[in-house]
Amino acid sequence: MPAKGRLRGPSVELLEHAGFAPDAPGERALAFPCRNAPVDVLLVRAADVPEYVQDGVVDCGITGADLVRERGVRVTELQRLGFGHCTLEPAVPEESPVRELADLDGLRVATAYPRLTRELLAEAGIGAELVDVTGSVEVAPRLGLADAIVDLVSSGSTLRTNGLRALGPLFSSEAVLVGPEQPSAGALQLAGVFRSVVEARRARYLMLNAPEAAVPDICALVPGSRAPTILPLAEPGMVAVHAVVPAADVWRLLPELEAVGASSILLVPVERMSG
Ligand code: AMP
Numbered sequence: 293m294p295a296k297g298r299l300r301g302p303s304v305e306l307l308e309h310a311g312f313a314p315d316a317p318g319e320r321a322l323a324f325p326c327r328n329a330p331v332d333v334l335l336v337r338a339a340d341v342p343e344y345v346q347d348g349v350v351d352c353g354i355t356g357a358d359l360v361r362e363r364g365v366r367v368t369e370l371q372r373l374g375f376g377h378c379t380l381e382p383a384v385p386e387e388s389p390v391r392e393l394a395d396l397d398g399l400r401v402a403t404a405y406p407r408l409t410r411e412l413l414a415e416a417g418i419g420a421e422l423v424d425v426t427g428s429v430e431v432a433p434r435l436g437l438a439d440a441i442v443d444l445v446s447s448g449s450t451l452r453t454n455g456l457r458a459l460g461p462l463f464s465s466e467a468v469l470v471g472p473e474q475p476s477a478g479a480l481q482l483a484g485v486f487r488s489v490v491e492a493r494r495a496r497y498l499m500l501n502a503p504e505a506a507v508p509d510i511c512a513l514v515p516g517s518r519a520p521t522i523l524p525l526a527e528p529g530m531v532a533v534h535a536v537v538p539a540a541d542v543w544r545l546l547p548e549l550e551a552v553g554a555s556s557i558l559l560v561p562v563e564r565m566s567g
Contacts, residue, residue, distance in 0.1 A: 293354040295322075295335035299467050302375040303354045307333070309489045309563075331482070342367055345470050352479040358444060358465035362408045367470040370483035374490045376467035378446040380405060380412070383456040385433045390440060393459055396420050399439040402432035409442045412462040430454035488566040495565055498537045498545075499558040504529050506553035513548050515541060536562065 293303040307314040313327035323334045334350060341355035342363040356376055360367060382401065384390040390399070393416055402423040403409045413420050423438045430450060432438040442462065445451060451458055469486055471479040502510055507522060510533055514520055520535035533554070537545060546557060 293333055293335060294338035294341065297338055299338055299354065299356065299376050300335075302373075302467065306354075306373065306375075306486060306489060307331070309493075310485050339363065342470065345472060348472055351476045352469055352471040352482060354467055354469055356465050357468045358405065358408065358463065360468060360470055361411075361463070362405050364407055366473055368473055368475060369468050370471045370475060370479060371469040371486050371490065373467040373469060373486065374493060376465070378444045378465050379461035380408060380442060380463040380465065381445045381451075381461050382440055382442045382459045383445075383451050384440045384459065386455050386457050388433075388439070388457070390459070393418065393462075396440055396459075400437070401440045401442055402429055402438035403442040404429055405442060405444075408463065413442075416462075430456060484566070488564045491565040492562040494539055495536050495562045496539050496542055497534065497560045497562050498542075499532060499534050499556075499560075500549060500554040501525060501530055501532050501556045502552075502554045504531050507531060507533065509552040510549060510554060513545060513552065536565070 294300045304314055304317065307326060312329040312331055314333065315324045315327060317324040317335065321335060323332060325332050336344060338355045339359050341353035342360050342365040344350050345353040345367050346365040352370060354373065357369070358378070358380055360369070382393060382396060390396060396413070397418045397420065399420055400423055401409065401420040402425045404426055406422050406424050410422060423432065425432055425437070429441045429443045431454065432441055433456070441456070444465070445458060448458060469483055471483070498514070500510070511520060514535045514537060520533050523532040523534070525532055542559060549557060
Protein backbone atom coordinates (compact mmCIF):
# COMPACT_ATOMS: atom_id res chain seq x y z
CA MET A 293 0.00 0.00 0.00
CA PRO A 294 1.09 3.63 -0.42
CA ALA A 295 3.75 4.72 2.07
CA LYS A 296 2.57 8.34 1.97
CA GLY A 297 0.01 10.65 0.49
CA ARG A 298 -3.74 10.62 0.57
CA LEU A 299 -4.21 6.88 0.27
CA ARG A 300 -1.99 5.80 3.19
CA GLY A 301 -4.26 6.73 6.14
CA PRO A 302 -7.49 5.30 4.69
CA SER A 303 -5.63 2.11 3.63
CA VAL A 304 -4.39 1.44 7.19
CA GLU A 305 -7.90 2.23 8.47
CA LEU A 306 -9.34 -0.35 6.06
CA LEU A 307 -7.07 -3.01 7.59
CA GLU A 308 -8.20 -1.91 11.06
CA HIS A 309 -11.88 -2.10 10.11
CA ALA A 310 -11.28 -5.52 8.55
CA GLY A 311 -10.16 -6.64 12.02
CA PHE A 312 -6.57 -7.44 10.98
CA ALA A 313 -5.05 -5.35 13.80
CA PRO A 314 -2.23 -3.80 11.73
CA ASP A 315 0.84 -3.03 13.83
CA ALA A 316 0.71 0.80 13.84
CA PRO A 317 3.36 1.67 11.22
CA GLY A 318 5.78 4.49 12.09
CA GLU A 319 6.23 7.28 9.54
CA ARG A 320 9.43 5.67 8.23
CA ALA A 321 8.35 2.02 8.32
CA LEU A 322 8.83 0.11 5.07
CA ALA A 323 6.67 -2.82 6.14
CA PHE A 324 4.48 -3.94 9.02
CA PRO A 325 2.68 -7.13 10.03
CA CYS A 326 -0.90 -7.59 11.20
CA ARG A 327 -1.53 -9.19 14.59
CA ASN A 328 -4.83 -10.94 13.76
CA ALA A 329 -4.25 -12.13 10.20
CA PRO A 330 -1.42 -13.65 8.15
CA VAL A 331 -1.01 -10.39 6.21
CA ASP A 332 2.32 -8.58 5.74
CA VAL A 333 2.06 -5.06 4.40
CA LEU A 334 4.78 -3.40 2.32
CA LEU A 335 4.76 0.40 2.12
CA VAL A 336 5.85 1.70 -1.29
CA ARG A 337 5.13 4.64 -3.61
CA ALA A 338 1.51 4.60 -4.81
CA ALA A 339 2.83 4.79 -8.40
CA ASP A 340 4.97 1.64 -7.88
CA VAL A 341 2.14 -0.55 -6.59
CA PRO A 342 0.85 -1.60 -10.06
CA GLU A 343 4.28 -2.94 -11.17
CA TYR A 344 4.87 -4.78 -7.88
CA VAL A 345 1.52 -6.50 -8.30
CA GLN A 346 2.06 -7.30 -12.00
CA ASP A 347 5.54 -8.72 -11.31
CA GLY A 348 4.27 -10.92 -8.46
CA VAL A 349 6.42 -9.22 -5.81
CA VAL A 350 3.23 -9.03 -3.72
CA ASP A 351 -0.11 -10.91 -3.83
CA CYS A 352 -2.12 -7.73 -4.22
CA GLY A 353 -1.88 -3.99 -3.74
CA ILE A 354 -3.86 -0.86 -2.92
CA THR A 355 -3.45 2.20 -5.15
CA GLY A 356 -5.44 4.72 -7.21
CA ALA A 357 -7.33 3.44 -10.27
CA ASP A 358 -5.74 6.40 -12.11
CA LEU A 359 -2.23 5.04 -11.41
CA VAL A 360 -3.21 1.54 -12.51
CA ARG A 361 -4.30 2.93 -15.90
CA GLU A 362 -1.32 5.30 -16.12
CA ARG A 363 1.25 2.57 -15.54
CA GLY A 364 -0.25 0.46 -18.34
CA VAL A 365 0.20 -2.78 -16.42
CA ARG A 366 -1.64 -6.08 -16.74
CA VAL A 367 -3.39 -6.48 -13.39
CA THR A 368 -6.94 -7.33 -12.28
CA GLU A 369 -9.09 -4.98 -10.27
CA LEU A 370 -10.25 -7.10 -7.31
CA GLN A 371 -12.22 -4.49 -5.39
CA ARG A 372 -13.07 -0.78 -5.49
CA LEU A 373 -12.38 0.58 -2.01
CA GLY A 374 -14.66 3.62 -1.71
CA PHE A 375 -11.99 6.20 -0.77
CA GLY A 376 -9.47 8.35 -2.65
CA HIS A 377 -12.17 9.66 -4.97
CA CYS A 378 -10.90 12.13 -7.54
CA THR A 379 -11.29 12.96 -11.22
CA LEU A 380 -8.72 13.57 -13.92
CA GLU A 381 -9.75 16.88 -15.46
CA PRO A 382 -8.44 19.31 -18.05
CA ALA A 383 -8.24 22.92 -16.83
CA VAL A 384 -7.27 26.22 -18.45
CA PRO A 385 -6.42 29.69 -17.10
CA GLU A 386 -9.58 31.69 -16.20
CA GLU A 387 -8.98 34.10 -19.08
CA SER A 388 -8.40 31.38 -21.71
CA PRO A 389 -10.73 31.35 -24.74
CA VAL A 390 -11.00 27.55 -24.32
CA ARG A 391 -14.61 26.72 -23.30
CA GLU A 392 -14.92 22.98 -23.76
CA LEU A 393 -12.92 19.81 -24.21
CA ALA A 394 -13.01 19.99 -28.03
CA ASP A 395 -11.25 23.39 -27.93
CA LEU A 396 -8.09 21.62 -26.64
CA ASP A 397 -7.46 20.20 -30.11
CA GLY A 398 -4.01 21.27 -31.27
CA LEU A 399 -3.08 22.94 -27.95
CA ARG A 400 -0.22 22.13 -25.54
CA VAL A 401 -1.39 20.22 -22.46
CA ALA A 402 0.84 19.68 -19.38
CA THR A 403 0.23 16.60 -17.25
CA ALA A 404 1.86 14.15 -14.88
CA TYR A 405 -0.47 11.50 -16.36
CA PRO A 406 0.73 11.38 -20.00
CA ARG A 407 -0.37 7.86 -20.90
CA LEU A 408 -3.86 8.17 -19.46
CA THR A 409 -4.33 11.70 -20.82
CA ARG A 410 -3.21 10.62 -24.32
CA GLU A 411 -5.62 7.67 -24.24
CA LEU A 412 -8.58 9.70 -22.96
CA LEU A 413 -8.06 12.66 -25.30
CA ALA A 414 -7.67 10.30 -28.26
CA GLU A 415 -10.95 8.58 -27.30
CA ALA A 416 -12.57 12.05 -27.38
CA GLY A 417 -11.03 12.67 -30.82
CA ILE A 418 -8.68 15.38 -29.59
CA GLY A 419 -5.10 15.64 -30.76
CA ALA A 420 -3.18 17.71 -28.21
CA GLU A 421 0.57 18.09 -27.77
CA LEU A 422 1.41 16.63 -24.35
CA VAL A 423 4.03 18.23 -22.11
CA ASP A 424 5.21 15.79 -19.41
CA VAL A 425 5.70 17.36 -15.97
CA THR A 426 6.22 15.61 -12.66
CA GLY A 427 5.02 18.15 -10.10
CA SER A 428 3.29 21.54 -9.72
CA VAL A 429 1.36 20.98 -12.93
CA GLU A 430 -0.89 23.96 -12.08
CA VAL A 431 1.87 26.51 -12.78
CA ALA A 432 2.64 25.19 -16.29
CA PRO A 433 0.27 27.61 -18.09
CA ARG A 434 1.63 30.60 -16.15
CA LEU A 435 5.18 29.58 -17.04
CA GLY A 436 4.17 29.47 -20.70
CA LEU A 437 4.89 25.73 -20.85
CA ALA A 438 1.35 24.79 -21.86
CA ASP A 439 -2.08 26.17 -22.75
CA ALA A 440 -3.90 23.77 -20.46
CA ILE A 441 -3.27 21.11 -17.86
CA VAL A 442 -4.78 17.72 -17.10
CA ASP A 443 -4.59 16.86 -13.42
CA LEU A 444 -6.33 15.07 -10.57
CA VAL A 445 -8.99 17.09 -8.85
CA SER A 446 -10.96 16.30 -5.71
CA SER A 447 -12.44 19.51 -4.32
CA GLY A 448 -11.26 21.83 -7.11
CA SER A 449 -9.75 24.27 -4.61
CA THR A 450 -6.17 23.84 -5.90
CA LEU A 451 -7.33 24.74 -9.41
CA ARG A 452 -9.21 27.82 -8.16
CA THR A 453 -6.24 28.95 -6.04
CA ASN A 454 -4.11 28.83 -9.18
CA GLY A 455 -6.60 30.75 -11.32
CA LEU A 456 -7.59 27.72 -13.38
CA ARG A 457 -11.02 26.69 -14.68
CA ALA A 458 -11.88 22.98 -15.01
CA LEU A 459 -13.49 21.73 -18.22
CA GLY A 460 -15.14 18.63 -16.72
CA PRO A 461 -13.98 15.12 -15.77
CA LEU A 462 -12.19 12.85 -18.23
CA PHE A 463 -11.82 9.94 -15.80
CA SER A 464 -13.18 9.13 -12.33
CA SER A 465 -10.83 7.41 -9.93
CA GLU A 466 -10.89 5.87 -6.47
CA ALA A 467 -8.61 3.56 -4.50
CA VAL A 468 -8.67 -0.05 -5.71
CA LEU A 469 -7.30 -3.41 -4.62
CA VAL A 470 -5.51 -4.95 -7.59
CA GLY A 471 -4.07 -8.43 -8.04
CA PRO A 472 -2.17 -10.21 -10.82
CA GLU A 473 -4.15 -11.62 -13.77
CA GLN A 474 -4.24 -14.95 -11.93
CA PRO A 475 -4.83 -13.82 -8.34
CA SER A 476 -3.80 -16.10 -5.48
CA ALA A 477 -6.44 -17.61 -3.18
CA GLY A 478 -5.17 -15.27 -0.46
CA ALA A 479 -5.67 -12.18 -2.65
CA LEU A 480 -9.24 -13.25 -3.49
CA GLN A 481 -9.95 -13.86 0.19
CA LEU A 482 -8.60 -10.43 1.09
CA ALA A 483 -10.76 -8.84 -1.62
CA GLY A 484 -13.82 -10.55 -0.09
CA VAL A 485 -12.99 -9.20 3.38
CA PHE A 486 -12.49 -5.69 2.01
CA ARG A 487 -15.74 -5.94 0.04
CA SER A 488 -17.67 -6.73 3.23
CA VAL A 489 -16.16 -3.66 4.93
CA VAL A 490 -16.69 -1.33 1.96
CA GLU A 491 -20.32 -2.42 1.54
CA ALA A 492 -20.99 -2.09 5.27
CA ARG A 493 -19.69 1.48 5.27
CA ARG A 494 -22.36 2.39 2.72
CA ALA A 495 -25.14 0.87 4.84
CA ARG A 496 -27.00 1.61 8.10
CA TYR A 497 -29.17 -0.70 10.16
CA LEU A 498 -32.56 0.91 10.69
CA MET A 499 -34.92 -0.06 13.52
CA LEU A 500 -38.29 1.55 14.17
CA ASN A 501 -41.67 0.93 15.74
CA ALA A 502 -44.90 1.46 13.86
CA PRO A 503 -48.58 0.54 13.79
CA GLU A 504 -49.10 -2.66 11.79
CA ALA A 505 -51.27 -0.71 9.35
CA ALA A 506 -48.26 1.46 8.39
CA VAL A 507 -46.11 -1.51 7.31
CA PRO A 508 -47.00 -1.34 3.58
CA ASP A 509 -46.12 2.37 3.47
CA ILE A 510 -42.86 1.74 5.33
CA CYS A 511 -41.90 -1.15 3.03
CA ALA A 512 -42.54 1.09 0.02
CA LEU A 513 -40.18 3.72 1.44
CA VAL A 514 -37.36 1.40 2.52
CA PRO A 515 -35.35 0.83 -0.65
CA GLY A 516 -33.07 -2.03 -1.52
CA SER A 517 -33.47 -5.69 -2.24
CA ARG A 518 -33.49 -6.97 1.35
CA ALA A 519 -37.00 -7.43 2.72
CA PRO A 520 -37.42 -5.75 6.10
CA THR A 521 -37.77 -7.90 9.23
CA ILE A 522 -41.14 -7.37 10.93
CA LEU A 523 -41.32 -8.31 14.63
CA PRO A 524 -44.41 -8.18 16.86
CA LEU A 525 -44.22 -5.83 19.87
CA ALA A 526 -45.80 -6.42 23.29
CA GLU A 527 -48.29 -3.64 22.50
CA PRO A 528 -51.09 -5.09 20.32
CA GLY A 529 -51.23 -3.70 16.78
CA MET A 530 -47.62 -2.44 16.94
CA VAL A 531 -44.58 -3.93 15.20
CA ALA A 532 -40.85 -3.30 15.00
CA VAL A 533 -39.37 -2.97 11.51
CA HIS A 534 -35.65 -3.65 10.91
CA ALA A 535 -33.93 -3.07 7.58
CA VAL A 536 -30.54 -2.34 6.03
CA VAL A 537 -30.68 0.99 4.19
CA PRO A 538 -28.15 2.96 2.11
CA ALA A 539 -26.34 5.49 4.34
CA ALA A 540 -26.70 8.08 1.58
CA ASP A 541 -30.53 7.91 1.72
CA VAL A 542 -30.91 8.34 5.48
CA TRP A 543 -31.34 12.13 5.49
CA ARG A 544 -34.35 11.79 3.20
CA LEU A 545 -35.74 8.56 4.58
CA LEU A 546 -36.15 9.42 8.28
CA PRO A 547 -38.65 12.29 7.91
CA GLU A 548 -40.58 10.25 5.33
CA LEU A 549 -40.80 7.31 7.74
CA GLU A 550 -41.97 9.56 10.57
CA ALA A 551 -44.62 11.02 8.27
CA VAL A 552 -46.14 7.55 7.70
CA GLY A 553 -46.23 6.72 11.43
CA ALA A 554 -42.77 5.38 12.38
CA SER A 555 -41.58 6.15 15.93
CA SER A 556 -38.55 5.27 18.14
CA ILE A 557 -36.34 5.26 15.04
CA LEU A 558 -32.84 3.97 15.68
CA LEU A 559 -30.04 3.96 13.14
CA VAL A 560 -26.82 2.08 13.84
CA PRO A 561 -23.61 1.51 11.84
CA VAL A 562 -23.00 -1.84 10.18
CA GLU A 563 -19.57 -3.40 10.66
CA ARG A 564 -19.69 -6.06 7.92
CA MET A 565 -21.97 -7.06 5.09
CA SER A 566 -21.46 -10.30 3.27
CA GLY A 567 -23.48 -13.09 1.73
P1 AMP B 1 -0.74 11.28 -3.42
O1 AMP B 1 -1.51 11.84 -2.25
O2 AMP B 1 -0.20 12.35 -4.29
O3 AMP B 1 0.20 10.19 -3.07
O4 AMP B 1 -1.88 10.64 -4.35
C1 AMP B 1 -1.93 9.31 -4.69
C2 AMP B 1 -3.29 9.01 -5.23
O5 AMP B 1 -4.30 9.62 -4.42
C3 AMP B 1 -3.59 9.53 -6.61
O6 AMP B 1 -3.02 8.75 -7.61
C4 AMP B 1 -5.10 9.45 -6.62
O7 AMP B 1 -5.52 8.13 -6.88
C5 AMP B 1 -5.48 9.79 -5.19
N1 AMP B 1 -6.04 11.16 -5.06
C6 AMP B 1 -7.22 11.43 -4.52
N2 AMP B 1 -7.50 12.73 -4.57
C7 AMP B 1 -6.49 13.34 -5.16
C8 AMP B 1 -6.19 14.71 -5.51
N3 AMP B 1 -7.03 15.70 -5.28
N4 AMP B 1 -5.00 14.96 -6.06
C9 AMP B 1 -4.15 13.97 -6.26
N5 AMP B 1 -4.39 12.67 -5.99
C10 AMP B 1 -5.54 12.34 -5.45
